[in-house]
Structures are given as C-alpha cells and as structure tokens.
Amino acid sequence: MKIAGKVLVGLFIVLVGAALLFVTLHRSRATVAGDEAQPVEISGSLEAEETDVNVKIPGRVAQMLVDEGDEVTAGQVIAVMEADNIEAKANLAKAALAAATFQYEKARNGARPQQLEQAREMMAQAKAGFDLAQSTYNRLSLLYKEGVLAQQKLDVAGTELEVARARYNAAKEQYDLVREGAQKEDVESAAALVRQAQAASDEVQTYLNDAKVKAPIGGTVTMKAVTGGELVSTGMPIVTISDLRDIHVEVKVRETALGQFRLGQIVPVKVLGVPGKVYRGKVYNIGAKPSYATERAYQEKGEKDLVAFGVKIKLDNSDLKLRPGMTALISLAPRK
Incomplete structure (x- = not known):
C-alpha cells in the first residue's frame, strides 16, 4: 500500500507539471503568434x-501653462522660465546697440552745434541715471548684508547699475566724438562696434526667446514632470506631448x-x-x-x-x- 501511495503521489505531481506547462504554452501563444x-x-x-519637451536654459519655472490631457498646437507657449537677469541683459544689449549706432551715425555725418548740445544733454542725463543706479545699489547692498534683502533683488540692481554705467560711458563717448569730429578710421571703427553690439543683442534675445518654452509639435500632453516654481536643468524634459x-x-x-x-x-x-x-x-x-x-x-x-x-x-x-x-x-x- 505504501508503494502504491507513492506511485499515486508521483503520478499526481507529473500531471500537475504537465498542466502548468500547457497553461504556460497557451499563454505564450496569447501574446506571440504561432x-x-x-x-x-x-x-x-x-x-x-511621443516628443519630450526640454528646457534650453536652466533656472526656475515661472509658469506652467498646460496640464496633462491638454491639447496643444505646434509653437504654443507651454511654460515660461524666470528671466529677470536675461531681460536686464537684453536691455543692456539694446542700449549698447543704440549707443553704437548713434556713435556711428555721428562719426559718418559729422556734427552741428545743436548736435553737440544734444550730445551734452544726453551725457548729463546718462550721468544722472548712473548716479541714481549707483546710489540704489549701495543702499540695497547694505540691506542685503543685514539679511533683509534677497540675493536676486541685489543681482537685478547690480545689472541695472551695469546698464546705467554702459549708457553713461556710451553717452560720454558720443559727446567726445561729436565734439572732436571723426576721421575715416573712426567711422570704420564705429561701424565695427555696431556690428559687435548687434551680435551681442541678437544672442541675448535668443536666450530671452528660449525662456518661453514652446511645443515642437501639436498633440496631447500625456506627461507633466514639473510645476511652477521648480528648478530645472538644461535638457530636462518638462512635459511629453503625444500625437494621439x-x-x-x-x-x-x-x-x-x-x-x-x-x-x-x-x-x-x-x-x-x-x-x-x-x-x-x-x-x-x-x-x-x-x-x-x-x-x-x-x-x-x-x-x-x-x-x-x-x-x-x-x-x-x-x-x-x-x-x-x-x-x-x-x-x-x-x-x-
């Protein structure tokens, strides 16, 4: 009887194994054609x-303008990065370009008495703006040292100071140029400064445009990785857009x-x-x-x-x- 019982147990194990093998093969055929x-x-x-949308400039996300499930079109702005410093640099670049252009025009055309007076007034205004920016920066520096002012606000004030200094220096150079007149080589040099300032302005404007993250394709937002206020790095996907x-x-x-x-x-x-x-x-x-x-x-x-x-x-x-x-x-x- 003991031998018969062992035989029955062994037979049962074999049958169970065969059944499991059959189920496994059957399931395999359910996912792979035979x-x-x-x-x-x-x-x-x-x-x-699917297309992952990445940021081109690192920093903090100021706004996320889409949520999962939203329909977007190609070129639509889906997020905005904080760009206070970039905007200040863009203003600086525009001011430098305007100053270089003015300097070139004056060097090329020469100056009349009224133009000399105008240049003097522009220099005086630029000097007043520079003095005010310097005073503001000094005051904010003291507040920052006392711990009552954020670093970001001090940085913005510093950038504005640089903008004011550049405007003053450019205005002074313009005044000197108008007063002394220009030679041929001065005209060529002024033209080169215009080209340089234009290139710098274009570069900063590109960064400023990149602060607005746009959808490369139309479709549905199927994944949203960040929210407003989060820090992101260059190349980090913030959303995934799927063409459903x-x-x-x-x-x-x-x-x-x-x-x-x-x-x-x-x-x-x-x-x-x-x-x-x-x-x-x-x-x-x-x-x-x-x-x-x-x-x-x-x-x-x-x-x-x-x-x-x-x-x-x-x-x-x-x-x-x-x-x-x-x-x-x-x-x-x-x-x-």
Whole structure:
C-alpha cells in the first residue's frame, strides 16, 4: 500500500507539471503568434508618437501653462522660465546697440552745434541715471548684508547699475566724438562696434526667446514632470506631448506565422479599454530583423530556434478614445 501511495503521489505531481506547462504554452501563444495553420491570437500595447519637451536654459519655472490631457498646437507657449537677469541683459544689449549706432551715425555725418548740445544733454542725463543706479545699489547692498534683502533683488540692481554705467560711458563717448569730429578710421571703427553690439543683442534675445518654452509639435500632453516654481536643468524634459491621432500597436509574430501578415493588410483589433468595438487596423510595417528568440530548440531533437518579428498596425483614433498603454487583441483565422 505504501508503494502504491507513492506511485499515486508521483503520478499526481507529473500531471500537475504537465498542466502548468500547457497553461504556460497557451499563454505564450496569447501574446506571440504561432503557426500559419493555427489561429493567430496575439496581444500588444498601444503606442503613440511621443516628443519630450526640454528646457534650453536652466533656472526656475515661472509658469506652467498646460496640464496633462491638454491639447496643444505646434509653437504654443507651454511654460515660461524666470528671466529677470536675461531681460536686464537684453536691455543692456539694446542700449549698447543704440549707443553704437548713434556713435556711428555721428562719426559718418559729422556734427552741428545743436548736435553737440544734444550730445551734452544726453551725457548729463546718462550721468544722472548712473548716479541714481549707483546710489540704489549701495543702499540695497547694505540691506542685503543685514539679511533683509534677497540675493536676486541685489543681482537685478547690480545689472541695472551695469546698464546705467554702459549708457553713461556710451553717452560720454558720443559727446567726445561729436565734439572732436571723426576721421575715416573712426567711422570704420564705429561701424565695427555696431556690428559687435548687434551680435551681442541678437544672442541675448535668443536666450530671452528660449525662456518661453514652446511645443515642437501639436498633440496631447500625456506627461507633466514639473510645476511652477521648480528648478530645472538644461535638457530636462518638462512635459511629453503625444500625437494621439497616430496610434499603433506593435506585436511579436513567430517566424512560422509571419506569412499571415502583409503590408497594407486590414486586421481586426479589439482594445480592452474600448469594449464592444472592433477597430480596422492596417499593417504598415513588418520588421526586417527578428526582435528576439521566442523558443529555444532542443539540440538533441534536431530542432531549430524560433524567432519573432515585430509587426506594426496603425489604428484610427479620430475620436481620441484610445490611449498609449491600452491592451490590444488581434485574432486571425488560420491560413488555408
């Protein structure tokens, strides 16, 4: 009796193992297509064309203008970076360009008495502005040392001081140039200063434009990584935009069943997230290389490895009900 009991236990273990093996193989066939002579039952996850939107300048996000699920258009501003210092530098660059241009025009055209008086007045005004900016910066420096003023406000005041100093220096140079007159080489030098100032102004303006983060494509915001007030670094994605109208599913098909798929073929696709509807999927890509080995051969039996190929199927998502990550099911009748 003991021997018979052991035999029964062993037989039970073998049957359980065989059942588990059958279930495993059956599930494998549910996600990877099999032979052409068998029905193809295969599943995959929906995917969409996605684009990560990165910031081009590091710093703090002043505003996030979109949320997940929002529709955006190409070129739409989706976030704004803090740019106080950049704006101050842009003003400095514009002032330098204006001064260089004025200096060039005066050097080229010469000066009349009224122009000399005008240059003197501009220098006096610039000097008054510089003195005020210097006084303001000195006062704020004391407040900063006492711990009652933020570093950022002191930095802005410092930038404004540099702007005022540049304006004064430029105005003084203009006055001296108008008073003394200009030679040919002075005109050429003034023209070079204009070109240099223009290049600097263009560069700062580019940084200022980059402070407004724009959507490179139209679509739906499917991921929002930051909120207003957060610090971000260059190249860090702040949102992901997906073109939900361009939805597809990529499935893995065994080489023995690959012949059941052809480019342009219409196949029925069910999506678990949209019950009761069968989509007409269109095969638009069949992989030229295998993606991975689906079955390893038993060499002693003379069998060979079986590999799988990726097959991409596009779906019509004009109603925007489909979302990336949803499970898609594809069933094809066996080929006769």
